[in-house]
Amino acid sequence: MKPTTFRALVITETENKQYLRQIQDKSVDDLPAGDVLVRVHFSSLNYKDALSASGNKGVTRNYPHTPGIDAAGIVAESSDPRFTPGDPVIVTSYDLGMNTAGGFGQYIRVPAGWVVPLPKGLTLREAMGYGTAGFTAGLSVFQLIRHDVLPEHGEVLVSGATGGVGSIAVAILSKLGYAVAAVNGKVDRSDYLNAIGAKRIISIDEATDKSGRPLLKSQWAGSIDAVGGDILATAVKSMNANGVVTTCGNAASPELPVNVYPFILRGVTLVGIDSQNCPMPHRLETWEKLSDEWKIPMPETMVEEIRLEDLDQRIDRMLNRQHKGRSVVNLTN
Ligand SMILES: NC(=O)c1ccc[n+]([C@@H]2O[C@H](COP(=O)([O-])OP(=O)(O)OC[C@H]3O[C@@H](n4cnc5c(N)ncnc54)[C@H](OP(=O)(O)O)[C@@H]3O)[C@@H](O)[C@H]2O)c1
Incomplete structure (x- = not known):
C-alpha cells in the first residue's frame, strides 16, 4: 500500500548560500513523474552525495533536494510491464540523487530504464554495501x-x-x-x-x-x-x-x-570508468558478478549500517577525509 508521506533527508539552500540538512516528511505526490515507484529499504553514502549535500552545483543544480545516488528496495507501483509490485530492485546511476530525488528518502520514482532487478545472490542490504x-x-x-x-x-x-x-x-x-x-x-x-x-x-x-x-x-x-x-x-x-x-x-x-x-x-x-552511463547489458553483467563469482564478505568494519539521522555527520566526515569504507543507510523505519 502506497503511503501519502515518507521521511527523507532534504537539503535546502539559504539566502546566504548555506546548505541545511534536515529530515522532513515528504509526499509521494511530490516525487517526479516516472514509471516505477520504489519503497527504498537501503541506500548508501557516496562521495557524490556528500557533494550534493553541501551545495556542489556541478552535481545538483537546484535545491531543495534529496540526495542519494543509490537505492535498493521493493517496487510499490509500476506502469512498465518489466516490473511488478513486490519485485526487489536496485536503482543507481543516471540522474538519481543528482537532480532527481534520490535514495536518502523512503520512496523514489524513476524511469523503468534505470531499474535493475536484484540479482538472486544479493540481499537489498548487500546490494547497497x-x-x-x-x-x-x-x-x-x-x-x-x-x-x-x-x-x-x-x-x-x-x-x-x-x-x-x-x-x-x-x-x-x-x-x-x-x-x-x-x-x-x-x-x-x-x-x-x-x-x-x-x-x-x-x-x-x-x-x-x-x-x-x-x-x-x-x-x-x-x-x-x-x-x-x-x-x-x-x-x-x-x-x-x-x-x-x-x-x-x-x-x-x-x-x-x-x-x-x-x-x-x-x-x-x-x-x-563511467558508472553513471554504463550501458544496461554491462550493468546487469557486473551486478551478476558482484552477486556471485566476485561476492565479497562485508564485515561491519568495512560496511557500517547507519540511519537517516546519522547522514549529516557522515557527510561531514566524508568531506573531511575521516570516512572509511562504506556506510549503508537503513530506511526501513
Ligand atoms: N567514475 C565513476 O563512475 C565514479 C563512481 C563512483 C565514484 N567515483 C569517484 O571516485 C572517487 C572516490 O569515491 P568514493 O565513493 O570511494 O569516495 P570516498 O569513500 O570518500 O573515498 C575517497 C578516497 O580517496 C582518498 N583521498 C581523498 N583525498 C585524497 C588526496 N588529496 N590524496 C590522496 N587520497 C585522497 C581517501 O583517502 P583518505 O583515507 O586519506 O581520506 C579515500 O581513500 C570520487 O572522486 C568519486 O567521485 C567515480
Whole structure:
C-alpha cells in the first residue's frame, strides 16, 4: 500500500548560500513523474552525495533536494510491464540523487530504464554495501580482466583504498587471487586494509612521485585509481610493460600530469570508468558478478549500517577525509 508521506533527508539552500540538512516528511505526490515507484529499504553514502549535500552545483543544480545516488528496495507501483509490485530492485546511476530525488528518502520514482532487478545472490542490504562505489570497483576489475591483467602477472595497486571504491576493489581483487598493494589514507588504516585483503601497504608519500621523471621503475601489472592527480600519474609511470590503469575519480585532483612515454614505450593502457552511463547489458553483467563469482564478505568494519539521522555527520566526515569504507543507510523505519 502506497503511503501519502515518507521521511527523507532534504537539503535546502539559504539566502546566504548555506546548505541545511534536515529530515522532513515528504509526499509521494511530490516525487517526479516516472514509471516505477520504489519503497527504498537501503541506500548508501557516496562521495557524490556528500557533494550534493553541501551545495556542489556541478552535481545538483537546484535545491531543495534529496540526495542519494543509490537505492535498493521493493517496487510499490509500476506502469512498465518489466516490473511488478513486490519485485526487489536496485536503482543507481543516471540522474538519481543528482537532480532527481534520490535514495536518502523512503520512496523514489524513476524511469523503468534505470531499474535493475536484484540479482538472486544479493540481499537489498548487500546490494547497497556495494552501491555505486562497489559497482564502480566492479567495472574497474572488469577492465583489468578484459585487458588480460591476471594474478600471475604481478601486483595491482589500488589508490583511495580506504574509501568506498577502493575498499571494494581491494576486497574483490584479493578474492580473485591478485596481490594487492593498497595506498593508505591520511590517517593510518593499515590494519583495516590488511583485513580486507591488501598484501602490501603503500603510504601516500610513496605513491606520489616528486622527481617529475616521465617514467619510473616498473612495479605494477595493473592499477585501480579513484583519486587522480599525482598518485594516478605516478601509477601510470610505474606500470610494467602492457600494464593497465583504470581511472574513475578525482578525490585528490582532476589533473593527470603525465606525458606519452608510458603509453608509447611501455604499452600502458589507461581505461576510463563511467558508472553513471554504463550501458544496461554491462550493468546487469557486473551486478551478476558482484552477486556471485566476485561476492565479497562485508564485515561491519568495512560496511557500517547507519540511519537517516546519522547522514549529516557522515557527510561531514566524508568531506573531511575521516570516512572509511562504506556506510549503508537503513530506511526501513
Ligand atoms: N567514475 C565513476 O563512475 C565514479 C563512481 C563512483 C565514484 N567515483 C569517484 O571516485 C572517487 C572516490 O569515491 P568514493 O565513493 O570511494 O569516495 P570516498 O569513500 O570518500 O573515498 C575517497 C578516497 O580517496 C582518498 N583521498 C581523498 N583525498 C585524497 C588526496 N588529496 N590524496 C590522496 N587520497 C585522497 C581517501 O583517502 P583518505 O583515507 O586519506 O581520506 C579515500 O581513500 C570520487 O572522486 C568519486 O567521485 C567515480
